[in-house]
Amino acid sequence: MAKTGFDFEELLSRVENDRELMRDLLLIFKEEFPLHHQALREAVEHKDVVRIESEAHKLKGMLSNLAAHEAAEAAARLELLVRSAETSEFQEPFAEFDRIAEELARELDSCLAEVSR
């Protein structure tokens, strides 16, 4: 089971202890993530598999870079589900992603506060 939220230590190592950069990345994420999250939600509602795959892929990359492993894995599951073509029902895995994403959003501000200290 992946660690929930952001792995603060791993992210700090990834930015080579540059807290200013880490803060920049989290602020970009704060702005960008809701847009892609919403795009994914709409794609799932419309069962638009091409868009689900592309948005899930983009979210997976963004979340991996920020060491948000649980959320990245949830996005990866959605992407794989489209690729495997086993189902056309994405509501359940999206709901799982949605739940994790909301937790992540709640954690973001405390993470920003932590990095600004």
Added chain:
Amino acid sequence: MRILVADDDVVSLRLLQKTMERAGYEVTAVADGRQAADELCKPEGPKLALLDWVMPELDGLGVCGEVRKRKEHSYVYMVLLTSKESKEDVVAGLGAGADDYLTKPFDPEELKARLRTGIRILELEDRLIEARDGMQFQATHDALTSLWNRGVIMEMLERELVRSNREGKSTAVLLADLDHFKQVNDTYGHLAGDEVLKETARRLLSSVRSYDFVGRYGGEEFLVILSDCDPAFSLTRTEEIRKAVARLPFQTSAGAIPVTMSIGLLISQEWGHRPMEELLHETDSALYTAKGAGRNCVRVAIADSPGADRNSMEAEAIRHRR
């Protein structure tokens, strides 16, 4: 070292950009594959690239393919960065022309180490190009004077004669030989003799136009090709070249040495379509005449005509004839 970073994910792009800047790279950051390919294909574009696989406009594979196709003369080292990680993906990436492959999220130290490999390859390429250019220069130039060597200047003469015939223009062919060069070597030594040859080359080059050709034909003999040279001015220009050598003594490590040269001149338009070897032979005969006439002068090769005695014909006569 310049590097191009291409990623449509702003988080990833910012992270890559900062990581590369901190490692000392000069970074060009772009958000799609089309911009990436255009930047990399510029003549002075970055030679190192980090490319995301999935991008709008043109994906990472497309960028690799386009760069390999469009940029033939200098190498770009490209690393694909992506979260795709199946064996098929790796094969497709490398098959498209990528040099290396790294999965996201990347480890900064591993990324920098991979790029150092790329830099080693690029440096090796630079050394190979330098060596090739050096060998090409050696193969085409005279080692002492750096003028075109005999083989190359002959090829150029052949080409120029064909071209001027085709275009109805005239080429002036000059065979120039330093006077009493053996005495220079005997009196001042071979080192000074070499200096005289080098200074002669310099003076010849500074007396001709950028699109004329000067080569070392033999020991102290030079072949000069004046392209598209109006026959009415060929003699005047040849005289200027002769004077450029004779005007001031050559300053050498053995002291100042007065140097002159004799020149045989042939104006191609007056000879029509004749083999190059024959024209060179005629130019050489004119040079021989100049030597016989007391040296430090120009003599013109006169095309065969009834009553013409080329060996006694004065160069001035050509000028008067026009």
